[in-house]
Amino acid sequence: MSGPIEFFFDFSSPYGYFASFKVDELAERYGRRSVWKPFMLGVVFKETGNRPLSQQPLKGEYCIHDWERLGRYMNVPWTMPDPFPIATLSAARAFYWLDGRDSDQAKRFARAAFDAYFGQGRDISTVDAVVEIAAGLGEDAAEVKQAVTDAAIKQRLKEETAAAMERGVIGSPYFIVDGEGFWGSDRMWMIKKWLQDGGW
């Protein structure tokens, strides 16, 4: 098989942010495409009974330390944003709107949105913030503003989230390759081995 590496993430997920730096390189190395799929992690949490990591006693402190450490190790910008976590509906909708026209531009938007939130610590929950990020990539501000409240785009995000859950996506980031699911940025080594060996 030679299907894509599907990369499921929420724009409010630190481990999703860290994975976003590595997923395309991984795909390229094994001659695969990457397909980026933002989804609503909050909807998944309702099913799994999970809560945002930073809101869990003890685990939260560990994770905040771990994110800083990962940023230093990977040599990528890291700012612990406040507020955190945030609603990322607008960002995900803008992504799918761009994706309908140009998946590369959608990825550029995703990287810029991740950078704004976790690299620079800017709140990206508002429509205005999302419009500004897209405008920075040459998009028409008025068009983006309309797109993120468009009924069809709203529906698309709902459907993508439902489809992700149906396929076993239980957290962010989550990857599906040739039908096999891998949860967590810590499992990218396993995807690599899986692709090298053709599964095991």
Added chain:
Amino acid sequence: MSGPIEFFFDFSSPYGYFASFKVDELAERYGRRSVWKPFMLGVVFKETGNRPLSQQPLKGEYCIHDWERLGRYMNVPWTMPDPFPIATLSAARAFYWLDGRDSDQAKRFARAAFDAYFGQGRDISTVDAVVEIAAGLGEDAAEVKQAVTDAAIKQRLKEETAAAMERGVIGSPYFIVDGEGFWGSDRMWMIKKWLQDGGW
């Protein structure tokens, strides 16, 4: 610094089982000692609000698949035990009793107990099961039986669990090296890099 790699685990933790195959090799490679420290994960769960992985909706299914996959990948025995999870007080007490006399024998016991539970699927929650495992390593059955109900040993396990929590142990496995904590068998690569680079 050149302190030990402290390896915190619960005998009922699949990821602790997988880590147990690798921790001594990792320590040896970097000229460190490994110190094994079983603790009561259930006590930690009360603080963190966590539940055993297999009892969490969706996450449980993922993990059961992941454990099978890890067993195949690492080429180590894997049996999904039933019942799971179990109380591992007796196993942890036997460990600390042996550890007071001979830490290598305590590690041999830990490996044998992990193998009995996750390699062969044998219930190791009872005193009799724990006695049998220790007897298989040349220990006197009557002595072991007395040890696992000994007040001082019970107290030792309580203290080890409290000390682990105080030092930030939030799951199994968890590692502390030179004051830095690493959570999960998936983070052994990070310990390696940390030791190579002297932190970052």
